[in-house]
Amino acid sequence: MPLSRRAALGGLGALAFAGLGHGRAHASPDDPAFLSAARASDGGYRIGGLDGALETSEGVAAPVRLHALSLRPDGAEAVAVGRRPGDIALVLDGAGRARRSTFGASPGRRFAGHGAYAAHGRTFLTSEINAETGEGWIVLRDVAGGYAPRAEWRSGGIGPHDVASLGGRVVVANGAKEPKTDPGIRSLGLTTARSNVALLDPATGAVEAIAETEADLASLSLRHVVGTPDGGLLVAAQDTEAGARDRPLVARLAGARLRWLDADPDLLARLGGSVCSLAIDRSGRFVAASGPKGGAVVAFDLRTNDAVGAVAIPDVCGLASVGDGRFVATSGLGEVALIAVREDGAAIVRRRASALRWDNHLAGHAA
Numbered sequence: 001m002p003l004s005r006r007a008a009l010g011g012l013g014a015l016a017f018a019g020l021g022h023g024r025a026h027a028s029p030d031d032p033a034f035l036s037a038a039r040a041s042d043g044g045y046r047i048g049g050l051d052g053a054l055e056t057s058e059g060v061a062a063p064v065r066l067h068a069l070s071l072r073p074d075g076a077e078a079v080a081v082g083r084r085p086g087d088i089a090l091v092l093d094g095a096g097r098a099r100r101s102t103f104g105a106s107p108g109r110r111f112a113g114h115g116a117y118a119a120h121g122r123t124f125l126t127s128e129i130n131a132e133t134g135e136g137w138i139v140l141r142d143v144a145g146g147y148a149p150r151a152e153w154r155s156g157g158i159g160p161h162d163v164a165s166l167g168g169r170v171v172v173a174n175g176a177k178e179p180k181t182d183p184g185i186r187s188l189g190l191t192t193a194r195s196n197v198a199l200l201d202p203a204t205g206a207v208e209a210i211a212e213t214e215a216d217l218a219s220l221s222l223r224h225v226v227g228t229p230d231g232g233l234l235v236a237a238q239d240t241e242a243g244a245r246d247r248p249l250v251a252r253l254a255g256a257r258l259r260w261l262d263a264d265p266d267l268l269a270r271l272g273g274s275v276c277s278l279a280i281d282r283s284g285r286f287v288a289a290s291g292p293k294g295g296a297v298v299a300f301d302l303r304t305n306d307a308v309g310a311v312a313i314p315d316v317c318g319l320a321s322v323g324d325g326r327f328v329a330t331s332g333l334g335e336v337a338l339i340a341v342r343e344d345g346a347a348i349v350r351r352r353a354s355a356l357r358w359d360n361h362l363a364g365h366a367a
Helices: 005-012 265-271
Strands: 034-039 045-050 056-062 066-071 076-083 090-092 101-104 110-118 123-128 137-142 149-159 158-168 168-173 197-198 205-212 220-227 235-238 250-256 257-260 277-278 286-291 296-301 307-313 316-321 326-331 335-342 346-353
Touching: 034 056, 034 066, 034 076, 045 066, 056 090, 076 110, 076 235, 090 110, 110 137, 123 158, 137 158, 137 168, 149 158, 149 168, 149 197, 149 205, 168 220, 197 220, 205 257, 220 277, 235 277, 235 326, 277 316, 286 316, 286 326, 286 335, 296 316, 296 326, 296 346, 307 335
Parallel strands: 066 110, 110 158, 158 220, 307 346
Antiparallel strands: 034 045, 045 056, 066 076, 076 090, 090 101, 110 123, 123 137, 137 149, 158 168, 168 197, 197 205, 220 235, 235 250, 250 257, 277 286, 286 296, 296 307, 316 326, 326 335, 335 346
């Protein structure tokens, strides 16, 4: 029997995720479990907070639109990177309530919207794009030294977007072509290069492996990566062909190959040809993919590599795990939803409106 809201609620219990984020060394019980870039009701950009009860709070104001946030492993600090083609990043306290400093992209480059802590929080990685050529770079920044650059490596491709430190490697999603044209990045959208995921040696930056999209999927731009509890890697794509809704959008990395997860064509179409965020639940069995263009979250079972269900949330993008088979999602229209997933389907078990219009990604220390 497909998963119903009543069945999902019955398995939810007493909101076991309500204490998420408070196991961190520097966290306060009043700190939000998740942070996101957002727009307030007055139109200004700021940091938004979300606690385990889906209550929202407004954090520090931001001078520009931000994209993704990264929390330092000890929870004491966070970095919010400007939305591409931005050239500023904000260093925040771990609760997103105060701005400590800022740093800029390297000369002649633009941020790609993402960054990641590495080396137990001692290093911060930024993905950067040469504004003239689209060539990708990963810049290693010294956290204790005010996030000053200390080294840089080629990203292994054109137009990098997401970067992560996963499984003892630096992982880069090189998008190769942008779904939309951004001022200051002239080559993207014109390149014939295929998108890829590159694995870099964390000590030297040497490219250890590259998994490239196949010729019949050349319109896909690989955008985001997430690690699985067993050391695997998943990647999400956006289709740059206008109106395309039938190509696979979530893949496992298998050596130098991408193995695409299966989905019923109707479920796949609900993503609208674009995955904005990926999240893996605490058990490592289920992955959720958000599709703002289609207004849906589609859930996959990693045991079978098949899609198991979808829920409708207009303009949804932000996703995070809140337990076994549990995800929280945020939308650009201000909605916050709790989603339950089982092998027989997905259902929204709680939803509420907020005054914040949430941007693309949720960052937190969830289970």
